[in-house]
Amino acid sequence: MQRRRSSMWKRPKEEIKEFLERKAREKFGEVPGFFVRETDEKFGDYASNIALVLAKKLQKSPGEIWEALSHDLEKWGGELYFSELNFVSGFINFKLRDEVLHSFLNEAAFRPDDFHRLGIGKGIRVNVEFVSANPTGPLNVANARAAAVGDSLVRILRAAGYRADSEYYVNDAGGQIRALGGSILWRLGKREEPPQDGYLGDYLVEIARRLGEAENELEAGSKAADMILENQMETLKRFRVSFDAVTRESSIRKSPLVEEVKEKLEPHVYTSEGALYFRSSQFGDEKDRVLVRSNGEPTYYFFDLVYHYDKFKRGYEYMIDLLGPDHHGHIARMKAGLEAMGIGGGRLEVLIVQQVNLVRGGERVVMSKRKGEFFTMDQLLDEVGVDAARFFFLLRSVSSHLDFDLDLARTLGRENPVYYVQYLHARTRSLLEFASSRGLSPEGADPSKLELPEERTILRKMLFFQDLIEEIARNRSPHLMPHYLLELASLYHNYYQKVRIVTEDEGLSKARLLLSLGVGNVVKKGLELIGVEAPERM
RNA sequence: GCCCCCGUAGCUCAGUAGGAUAGAGCGGCGGUUUCCUAAACCGCAGGCCAGAGGUUCGAAUCCUCUCGGGGGCGCCA
Known part of the structure; x- marks a missing residue:
């Protein structure tokens, strides 16, 4: 990537904050957390609570703090930045010179590709994993929400100066692939009934037809999974979401890191009833977790730890996982594992993206997963379009349940x-x-x-x-x-x-x-x- | 029983590393176009921030408890 021409522009908020911090440190030593942020227009443009915060810490009045800072502040920014500087009810208010605003206007007008860029990310590498749906069926509206949020987050992290990558994890191994394969064989007429935990959705008819022939469950399952994954990626592409990396569980299983993770966890495991447990409770989890089942098969959890270890080894400072609300129980054990491996649980951040309810005509659209009836992401995009879908999904904080009004999304x-x-x-x-x-x-x-x-x-x-x-x-x-x-x-x-x-x-x-x-x-x-x-x- | 999210205007929600008089949209009612896009704008109405305690100079925001809604508690993923 070409290095962009740097501009003379400096962000006032950052400058003010740095100056306050430096000055306060000079005069008072350690400075507790304080803010400089936009404020109501009647007060100015930015406001800081530093006087209130320092007053508390130093047992002085905010006025005394202001007295100590105001002269330097005036001297430093009076010419450059502020047309007004005042102290009201403990807050220091800054009104910017119009020239500062004009300068940014020119940036925005004539540097349309760069005016928004920040350096605060300092090139730190961040991995954002999202959607990561099972390759057993079409993406649904919850996946769509995660896609909109995750992809936007990556774009914005990049704008802020982070080296952010998007990633998709495919659970293309394990029991569900066998169940998928069994369901395909049933559709191919090779078995009487679908497996107990099989997939009954109509979409498998088409997949089975394209597959044509399959020897056994595993072959049918993994080939079908590939096709479904391909379809998922097409849907995501249509949604303007692309991934820098797609990692498969099947390749993680074959990775040399499997052994490495085993060794790292070795000091923290024990055997009980034939299964291998990790003492995750000693790292903040509520109870210990099984790494290897009594039948010798490692758990999904174990491979997930290997996967995150793999991400860490690839050089990411932070890993952000967007997960559904049914995965919140997963957070503590993942952090525990990373902690035990010496990576540090703090490197993993989990955003739980809450559920989506579709609303039409003021009523919730009922979906029955059991019958394989659900509103797919493609159906949603057919109905409201990419722009409305993305915008609506972003409208709510991830921790809030989202009511998606299909009628409203189509209104002009x-x-x-x-x-x-x-x-x-x-x-x-x-x-x-x-x-x-x-x-x-x-x-x-x-x-x-x-x-x-x-x-x-x-x-x-x-x-x-x-x-x-x-x-x-x-x-x-x-x-x-x-x-x-x-x-x-x-x-x-x-x-x-x-x-x-x-x-x-x-x-x-x-x-x-x-x-x-x-x-x-x-x-x-x-x-x-x-x-x-x-x-x-x- | 335990864990997570939510509870703010009629509806859907912002605001929660404590900060100045709690915001927006929709919906409702009433207006605006000889004029650069009316897919727009203006005005009015609407609140014990679920409830009760606590911490603080200061709480929608932090702590405790209660109530209500949703989700989760597997050698599934």
Whole structure:
């Protein structure tokens, strides 16, 4: 990848935070955790609680802390950054100079591919594993949610400067593949009944037909799994999700790391009733777990440990796994295993992605997994399209159950948030086109002509885009992106309605076009980071 | 019984490494277009942040308990 031209731009929030931290340390020694973050417009642009936090620690009044810092703060940032600096009810409030906002506007307008990039990830390698569905059937809506969240998280981590990779784990070995194979043989008429834990969905009819012939369960199962995996990947590709790596359990089973993991865990195992147990309870799990069954077959858990060890060996500093709510019991034992192997449980972060309920006509769509009746990801995409699906899945925090309103997702209009945001982009583009037909462009515009309070509010919001990327990356909370975009869209739509952009005043028109270009670029980038298209026209 | 998630406006949800007067959308009601996209905008109404204690200068946010909804507790994955 080509190294991008670095810009003169420095993020005010970061600068302010660093300065406060340094100064406070000089004067008071250790500094407890404090924040600098965007604040309500009536207070300024950024606010910090450092005086409150230090006051508590040092048994002083916040006013004394402010007294000690204000002079240096004024001296350092008075020229560069702040037009106003004040101390209200314990908070230090910063109002940025308009020039700072204008400078970011130029970044957003004229460096549309780079204006959002941060260095906070410092090139740290992060592996994000998601979906990892069993290759026994089509992907469902829960997989779709995980795909939307995981893929967006990877995109945003990269924007923040992490070296993030996406990964898909395939459980193409073990009992379920035999069950799948048995189900295929049944469909091929080679056995009377499906296996007890077999798969009864109609999709296997087609798979069996394509397979044509199979000698035994295992052959049928593994070939069918390959076909199903291929179908899953096509669905994901359609959803604009691709993976940097697809790792198969079957290859993990053959890996030399199996022996290595055994050795690492050796000091922490014991045998009971013929099974090999790992003392995971000594590493924070609630009870010990079986690594090797009494029949000699290692458990899924064991291979999962090998798999994570493999990821670690591949050089990842952090491993983020997106799992379904039925896997929360898995977290403690995985961390315990990593801890025992000397990797450290802290390297593994598990995001439990809560369930999805489809809603149509105000009623929940009932799905019966047992009968093989479920709403597939493909059906969802057929019905609402990729953009709406991705946007809707991102709208809620992963820990919340999500009600997906199929009717709303297909609605064209204000009530459908995805169109509301996309429309903003289309609107700015068509505006620029219109202006261009009048010989007007944002090139060389003077942003200081943007004097309306509404304009400053929008500029401020644009500036927060970078802080948003930081927050999403740090807290693994991609759902903040659609919320931000909705807010920005609301500000601009409101402004557009109120103010004429292209007027007789050329200077002012150019400045407003510059603003529009910048807003459009921010929206486009924001949508791109969650995998949603930004149409030029609607 | 134990564990995880959730409980905030009529509905769906943001806000939870404690911070300033709790936000948004939808839905409801009432308005806006000779003008760059009305897939838009404006106004109004709507809250004991499930409940009770506690910690704190300060709690929707942290701790304890209770209630309600969902999910999980296998030598399945």
